[in-house]
Amino acid sequence: MIIDQPSQDSLQESQLSSCGNVASRARWVEDAGEAEVLDSKGKLWLTTGVTRGGKLYYNVEEIGFLAERGALVLLDDEDETIGLEEIYKKIAGGNYGCSWDAFQAYKHLKVLGYIVGRYGVPWTVKHSGTCEVTDSPKSMADTERCSDRANGACNDITKFLKQMHIDGIYPSFEVHLPNSKFKKSCPGVPTFLLCLLRDKPPSRDELETVENKFEGIPLKFCQFDNGRISFLSFDNVTLPSLP
Amino acid sequence: MSGPRWKKAKDGKDFSALAAASPMSSIVAELQSSLKRSRPVATISSHGEDAILGVSPHQAILLNQAAFGRFVENAGGEKQWFQLGAEEVFYLCHALKCVVVELESGKQMSEGELWDHLCSASESFPEMYKAYSHLRSKNWVVRSGLQYGTDFIAYRHHPALVHSEFAVVVVPEGAELGGRCGRLKVWSDLLCALRASGSVAKTLLVLTISSSICELGSPDCLEQLFVHERTITRWIAQQCREQRCEPCRVEPSKEEEGHTRETVVLNYWGVILGFTVLSTLLVYKLRF
Numbered sequence: 001m002i003i004d005q006p007s008q009d010s011l012q013e014s015q016l017s018s019c020g021n022v023a024s025r026a027r028w029v030e031d032a033g034e035a036e037v038l039d040s041k042g043k044l045w046l047t048t049g050v051t052r053g054g055k056l057y058y059n060v061e062e063i064g065f066l067a068e069r070g071a072l073v074l075l076d077d078e079d080e081t082i083g084l085e086e087i088y089k090k091i092a093g094g095n096y097g098c099s100w101d102a103f104q105a106y107k108h109l110k111v112l113g114y115i116v117g118r119y120g121v122p123w124t125v126k127h128s129g130t131c132e133v134t135d136s137p138k139s140m141a142d143t144e145r146c147s148d149r150a151n152g153a154c155n156d157i158t159k160f161l162k163q164m165h166i167d168g169i170y171p172s173f174e175v176h177l178p179n180s181k182f183k184k185s186c187p188g189v190p191t192f193l194l195c196l197l198r199d200k201p202p203s204r205d206e207l208e209t210v211e212n213k214f215e216g217i218p219l220k221f222c223q224f225d226n227g228r229i230s231f232l233s234f235d236n237v238t239l240p241s242l243p
Numbered sequence: 244m245s246g247p248r249w250k251k252a253k254d255g256k257d258f259s260a261l262a263a264a265s266p267m268s269s270i271v272a273e274l275q276s277s278l279k280r281s282r283p284v285a286t287i288s289s290h291g292e293d294a295i296l297g298v299s300p301h302q303a304i305l306l307n308q309a310a311f312g313r314f315v316e317n318a319g320g321e322k323q324w325f326q327l328g329a330e331e332v333f334y335l336c337h338a339l340k341c342v343v344v345e346l347e348s349g350k351q352m353s354e355g356e357l358w359d360h361l362c363s364a365s366e367s368f369p370e371m372y373k374a375y376s377h378l379r380s381k382n383w384v385v386r387s388g389l390q391y392g393t394d395f396i397a398y399r400h401h402p403a404l405v406h407s408e409f410a411v412v413v414v415p416e417g418a419e420l421g422g423r424c425g426r427l428k429v430w431s432d433l434l435c436a437l438r439a440s441g442s443v444a445k446t447l448l449v450l451t452i453s454s455s456i457c458e459l460g461s462p463d464c465l466e467q468l469f470v471h472e473r474t475i476t477r478w479i480a481q482q483c484r485e486q487r488c489e490p491c492r493v494e495p496s497k498e499e500e501g502h503t504r505e506t507v508v509l510n511y512w513g514v515i516l517g518f519t520v521l522s523t524l525l526v527y528k529l530r531f
Contacts (some may be wrong), residue, residue: 093270201427201433232477232478236473237473239397242400
């Protein structure tokens with residue numbers, strides 16, 4: 001994959017270096033399809049993972065990204081290390097809410113310092129079970145998801161699997177610009193939503209459908225070619241009438 | 244969308260002021276009224292799309308300023324000759340109603356007959372013309388984009404004054420049009436168009452022409468065709484901005500654009516002088 005030099009103020013760089021080469025540890029929870037963080041070194045957690053009831057959880061793409069950089073050691077129930085090969089299998093298998101392509105897109109942006117979260121997943125949820133009002137984009141599923149908070153990532157997975165059968169295009173990630181002041185409790189409106197495109201370019205209908213669902217938030221689209229990623233905008237415009 | 248890139252005069256100032264002083268709508272209006280007075284006849288080739296039009300020297304200046312057709316060099320004489328493309332001749336005939344078209348035999352054609360003739364010469368004429376007239380009616384200057392791998396290129400004013408902003412690809416859809424072999428249906432085609440337009444610093448503009456009707460037999464169908472505008476741009480994550488060019492390691496080829504520039508530059512100064520004279524005349528007319 002072609003990755004250019006990261007931006008100078010890459011948040012990830014400073015966060016990773018502050019680890020001091022000591023990795024965080026997380027335990028894989030099969031039922032939830034994510035890892036519960038046991039000890040968190042450095043400041044990675046400020047822009048990675050979701051906080052539920054005071055605990056930090058990483059999903060598969062976050063685990064993959066951190067493990068590749070030596071910033072995370074993933075453990076199983078018996079405290080044995082789960083190696084990178086196993087982590088890659090979990091991602092590639094597509095059963096935990098992320099595909100291999102989605103992981104490539106996630107990594108590409110994270111390396112450059114962008115703050116990336118799964119679309120529709122609140123960054124933080126309070127313990128009491130009442131849904132914290134977040135600024136994540138409105139969707140019908142939000143209220144439903146809040147009441148099923150205890151099931152963690154499983155609902156995300158169900159939603160992801162449903163999305164795969166939804167006709168048309170749906171956002172995979174919400175993306176924020178690199179921001180040292182980013183707070184999970186108040187993430188703000190994403191800079192854009194990222195949709196992954198499949199084997200052919202989107203039709204006009206597909207574009208208009210997804211634009212109508214997410215009015216107001218810019219959409220970007222991501223196309224894959226053997227590890228090379230293209231980010232595209234398909235903007236609806238109106239050429240001005242000239243004098 | 245990024246703004247227009249105006250070309251610069253010898254004194255270093257750009258031509259935006261000159262363009263503002265001579266709006267394209269006024270130039271086209273003056274061309275239209277001048278042609279209507281003399282009713283020139285364009286001869287269309289029997290099996291092709293191109294037409295040849297003879298006009299007076301003053302009309303030739305206006306045709307040049309409005310960027311219609313290609314001037315045909317000749318030894319001199321009273322008439323100046325222009326070669327017009329299919330969309331151009333139909334626009335002058337049907338939209339501006341200032342030119343009459345006839346076959347080599349001398350037989351004059353009605354607008355409907357001209358439509359049939361152009362449709363049989365090119366299957367995609369209905370959607371190409373709809374796109375062309377859509378842009379022209381907004382006073383954009385529209386020229387062929389084939390040398391850039393697209394259907395048209397669109398300029399904010401005369402090509403002598405400004406670089407073109409858009410490389411235009413026309414995509415048909417709908418009942419009658421949808422069966423055609425359309426563009427941008429596979430990634431290789433879309434990314435190729437994006438790269439081609441980016442290498443000449445233009446934004447890729449996709450005009451999707453949709454129709455709900457099945458009848459394309461007369462120019463009346465034009466009212467039932469709808470134009471959807473969309474740009475396709477590449478976003479560079481490393482630089483956090485939209486970019487017309489791909490972040491490629493290969494130098495973009497400037498040869499194509501350079502060649503075009505050379506062949507047209509001889510006409511440029513004539514056109515610019517013409518604009519200066521025209522704007523002075525317009526000011527003169529307004530004052531008195």
